[in-house]
Amino acid sequence: MEKISVAVRFRPSAAGDPPADRHWRVQDKSISLVGPGSGVSFAFDHVFDPSYTNAMVYDLLIKSIIQAAVDGFNGTAFAYGQTSSGKTFTMSGSEEEPGIIPLAVEDVFRTTKMTTDREFLIRVSYMEIYNEEINDLLTLGSQKLPIHESLERGVFVAGLREEIVNSAEQVFELLKHGEANRHFGETNMNARSSRSHTIFRMVIESSKRNPMNLGDVSNTDAIRVSVLNLVDLAGSERIAKTGAGGVRLKEGKHINKSLMILGNVINKLSESGRQRGHIPYRDSKLTRILQPALGGNSKTSIICTVAPEEVHIEETRGTLQFASRAKRITNCAQVNEILTDAALLKRQKLEIEELRRKLQGSHSEILEQVILKQRNDMHKSELERERLAMELEEERKARETLELCIKEQQRKIENLSSLSISSYNTSISTQQKVNSTIMFDELSVSRSDVFRTPNFKAMADDFVVKRPSSFKTVDSNPIPENFDNTADKDLWMQLNKGCITDLDTLQMTPNMKHQSLPSLEMSREPSVDDEISSKRHHSLETDCGFDREQLEALREKCTIRERECSLLREEKASLVEALSLSKQDNEQFRAQKEELLKELNTEKQKMKELKEEIRQFSLAFHQREGLLTSIYTKSKAMMENLNASKVSIPEVCDS
Numbered sequence: 001m002e003k004i005s006v007a008v009r010f011r012p013s014a015a016g017d018p019p020a021d022r023h024w025r026v027q028d029k030s031i032s033l034v035g036p037g038s039g040v041s042f043a044f045d046h047v048f049d050p051s052y053t054n055a056m057v058y059d060l061l062i063k064s065i066i067q068a069a070v071d072g073f074n075g076t077a078f079a080y081g082q083t084s085s086g087k088t089f090t091m092s093g094s095e096e097e098p099g100i101i102p103l104a105v106e107d108v109f110r111t112t113k114m115t116t117d118r119e120f121l122i123r124v125s126y127m128e129i130y131n132e133e134i135n136d137l138l139t140l141g142s143q144k145l146p147i148h149e150s151l152e153r154g155v156f157v158a159g160l161r162e163e164i165v166n167s168a169e170q171v172f173e174l175l176k177h178g179e180a181n182r183h184f185g186e187t188n189m190n191a192r193s194s195r196s197h198t199i200f201r202m203v204i205e206s207s208k209r210n211p212m213n214l215g216d217v218s219n220t221d222a223i224r225v226s227v228l229n230l231v232d233l234a235g236s237e238r239i240a241k242t243g244a245g246g247v248r249l250k251e252g253k254h255i256n257k258s259l260m261i262l263g264n265v266i267n268k269l270s271e272s273g274r275q276r277g278h279i280p281y282r283d284s285k286l287t288r289i290l291q292p293a294l295g296g297n298s299k300t301s302i303i304c305t306v307a308p309e310e311v312h313i314e315e316t317r318g319t320l321q322f323a324s325r326a327k328r329i330t331n332c333a334q335v336n337e338i339l340t341d342a343a344l345l346k347r348q349k350l351e352i353e354e355l356r357r358k359l360q361g362s363h364s365e366i367l368e369q370v371i372l373k374q375r376n377d378m379h380k381s382e383l384e385r386e387r388l389a390m391e392l393e394e395e396r397k398a399r400e401t402l403e404l405c406i407k408e409q410q411r412k413i414e415n416l417s418s419l420s421i422s423s424y425n426t427s428i429s430t431q432q433k434v435n436s437t438i439m440f441d442e443l444s445v446s447r448s449d450v451f452r453t454p455n456f457k458a459m460a461d462d463f464v465v466k467r468p469s470s471f472k473t474v475d476s477n478p479i480p481e482n483f484d485n486t487a488d489k490d491l492w493m494q495l496n497k498g499c500i501t502d503l504d505t506l507q508m509t510p511n512m513k514h515q516s517l518p519s520l521e522m523s524r525e526p527s528v529d530d531e532i533s534s535k536r537h538h539s540l541e542t543d544c545g546f547d548r549e550q551l552e553a554l555r556e557k558c559t560i561r562e563r564e565c566s567l568l569r570e571e572k573a574s575l576v577e578a579l580s581l582s583k584q585d586n587e588q589f590r591a592q593k594e595e596l597l598k599e600l601n602t603e604k605q606k607m608k609e610l611k612e613e614i615r616q617f618s619l620a621f622h623q624r625e626g627l628l629t630s631i632y633t634k635s636k637a638m639m640e641n642l643n644a645s646k647v648s649i650p651e652v653c654d655s
Contacts, residue, residue, distance in 0.1 A: 005301040006327040007046035007061050008320065011086035013308050024308060024316070031320060033313070042320045044327060050308075054093050057303070058103045065228075065299050066104050069204055070111045070120075072224035072335035076231070076293035077104075080262075080322065081305035082315040083235030083242065084190040090303055091232040092179075100303075101200055101230045105171045108202065108228070118224075121205040123162040124171055126178035129285055130196035131254045136161050137178035137198070147288055155291055162203065175200070185251065187242040194234045195251045197258065197286055202228040222337040222347075229293060233259070233286075236315070258284045263322055269295040270328040299333045302326050355603060356610055374593050381586045388579045395572050399565065406561050413554045416547050426540065 008031060010024070025032045026049060032041040048057055065075040077100060079087035093099025112120040126137040127145070136142035139161045148158045165171050183195040207223045236259050237252040261284035268279045281291045293300045304323040306316040339347065 001330045001332050002299070004326055004329045004331060005045050005061060006304065006323050007048060007057070007301070008042075008044050008304045008306060008323055009048040009052065009057065009086065009090060010050055010306055010308050011089075012050040033317070040317075042324050044323060054090060054097050054099050055103065057090065058100050061301050061303065062100050062104060063107065065301055066107045067111060068299050068333070069202070069226045069228040070108065070115065070206075072206070072226050072337065073333050074227050074292060074298040074336065076229040076290065076298050076300045077303070078229070078231030078233055078290075079303045079305055080233055080259075081235055081319050082307065082312065083187065083193055083237050085235060085305040085307045085312075085319075087235060087303075087305050088194055088232055090305060091230065101175070101232075102168075102172065104228070104230060105202075106168045108204065109168045112204075112206075115206075117209055118206040119209055121164065122166075123164050123203040123205075124174060125160050125162045125201045125203075126174060126198070127157060127160060127201075128182055128196040128198045129258070129289075130183050131251060132258065132285055134160075134285060135181075135196075137181045138163065138174060140181065147285060155288060157289065183251075185248055187237070187248060189237075189242050190235075193242075194232065195248075195255070197234050197255075198232045199289060200230045200232075202230075204228065222339050225336050225338055227292075229290070229298075231290070233262075236318075238315070258286045261287055265294055266322060266326050266329065270325040293331075295329055296331060297333055297336075298331055300331055352606060356606065374589055374596065378586065378589045378593065381582055381589060385579065385582050385586065388575055388582065392572065392575050392579070395568060395575065399568050399572070402561060402565055402568070406558060406565070409554055409558050409561070413551060413558070416551050416554070419547060 010026075025034050026047050029045065029047050030041050030043045031047060046060055062077050065077060069075040079090050081087050089099065091099050091101055093102060108122070112122070128135050128137055133143060134145040134147070134157055136145060136159070142159060142161065145157050145159045147155065149155045163170075163174055165174070178198075178200075182198060184192050185195045187193045204226045205223060234255045236256055239249065239252065242248070242252065261280060264280055264283075265287045268276055279295070281287045281294075287294065292298050302323065304319050306312075306319050308316075
């Protein structure tokens with residue numbers, strides 16, 4: 001993991017404008033604003049003032065990326081900033097002062113020539129993104145190219161022309177041809193303003209010339225493939241300053257939109273892992289193509305160019321904020337290798353030999369210790385799980401006991417409540433009986449008759465109309481459902497069984513005045529029953545108060561029990577959670593154990609295969625040794641015979 005390298009470059013001030021240090025203070029690798037709004041400081045990897053040349057910027061920032069690209073790492077370098085801040089000059093340069101792209105091309109071919117142990121194949125392509133459409137600058141008419149993605153190639157532009165090159169001069173000719181097809185335009189801020197983003201790409205493939213050393217895994221027949229992206233972005237624009245209109249206005253809108261999406265991607269990548277959400281790579285074709293370079297498998301450098309004039313302070317501040325956020329992004333660059341079948345077989349054999357050496361050494365003991373440690377951890381986790389299960393069972397029993405106690409208390413409370421209610425009802429009924437007795441005595445006072453009719457007794461004036469005495473049979477009179485002070489016609493018909501009384505027969509007794517009822521508030525001496533009822537009433541009130549106190553006490557106990565029950569529920573939940581975590585740890589330990597056992601079995605199988613190969617090699621060696629011994633014996637016998645024949649020939653000559 002390594003952070004993106006970010007540098008800031010000040011272009012020279014325009015004629016008649018004050019120098020850059022008039023508004024911005026540069027101290028070593030930090031930049032701060034001078035004057036109003038000061039106090040904000042930005043720190044970067046490099047800060048280049050106008051005295052730095054393109055060659056100096058290249059040596060300090062880009063040269064290491066070129067060397068890494070030749071070694072198999074992906075690399076990306078791009079310039080970012082407002083319009084007319086010097087991006088194209090930094091990337092392309094001029095005839096007198098070449099930019100980063102021509103310097104990188106020369107450096108790539110120089111480095112490949114110096115690397116004698118590898119063979120290289122270099123392909124180049126040149127594209128632009130104009131109004132969110134991808135155009136091939138090396139082929140006329142090749143426009144609106146689509147973006148695809150595959151497991152083998154990753155993100156790539158379909159239909160893009162790639163030229164195989166052998167020298168820097170060939171690349172320069174292609175660049176010249178592409179620049180002629182690129183879109184430029186004139187604005188109030190720049191006579192030759194870039195109206196599109198351009199991406200110059202070099203694909204560098206390399207392989208070993210003579211991989212004779214089989215003892216090194218890295219010296220197999222692996223093919224390294226790296227991609228070097230050199231990007232010249234169009235500058236952000238303000239319509240009020242550029243005075244763009246028509247086609248230029250449309251181009252500026254697309255440029256600002258793609259740069260805004262690039263800023264959003266940088267913002268998301270600069271956040272921490274937990275806070276980072278969806279990264280909108282697909283919102284723009286620029287960010288989609290540069291996806292591996294932003295937070296992926298690439299070594300990346302960003303050059304942020306700024307204008308020192310006071311009129312561009314806000315744009316410069318925005319560029320510095322972009323650069324500050326980009327500095328927090330980390331990439332994970334690694335060598336890109338493509339293995340052939342032969343190279344993969346060689347690498348696997350070397351890895352097997354390495355594992356065999358480890359098994360024959362002390363690594364087997366380490367593996368056994370790891371397995372033993374895993375077993376002990378699993379045993380501990382099992383014991384912990386059993387202990388938690390026992391505690392959970394005890395907690396369950398305690399909870400059941402507590403619930404039984406709560407139910408018993410609630411039953412007692414209900415009994416006391418019913419008892420207090422019955423006592424209260426008894427006292428009320430007794431009081432009502434006493435009151436009814438008093439009322440009956442008071443109402444029994446004689447009173448004069450107001451209305452008199454023949455053959456009728458004096459009756460209470462509860463009803464306006466009364467029935468005759470001939471219908472006084474109790475068992476024959478129906479009981480009405482409701483009584484009121486005034487009887488209606490239906491009630492009267494019901495009470496008199498349908499008989500109608502002739503109201504004209506009723507005679508008013510003359511010269512009789514209405515006598516008022518005696519006062520109900522007549523003084524009456526208290527009787528013995530009143531004293532008994534009052535004592536009874538007092539005792540019932542005392543009992544009811546005592547029952548209320550007991551009820552309140554039981555309610556408090558019930559509240560305490562409920563709190564204890566809630567605490568026990570929380571403890572149970574925590575124990576269940578701990579048990580689940582222990583189960584998860586146990587499952588992980590089991591999975592690790594199974595993986596280790598599988599690896600051990602695999603290594604044992606490999607060991608058996610190795611022993612079998614050694615045995616077969618020994619048999620072949622013994623056979624070859626026997627064959628060589630027989631050949632040596634035969635050759636020795638032949639030499640002896642030859643020597644003997646040489647000795648016998650002179651003897652024959654002498655004779």
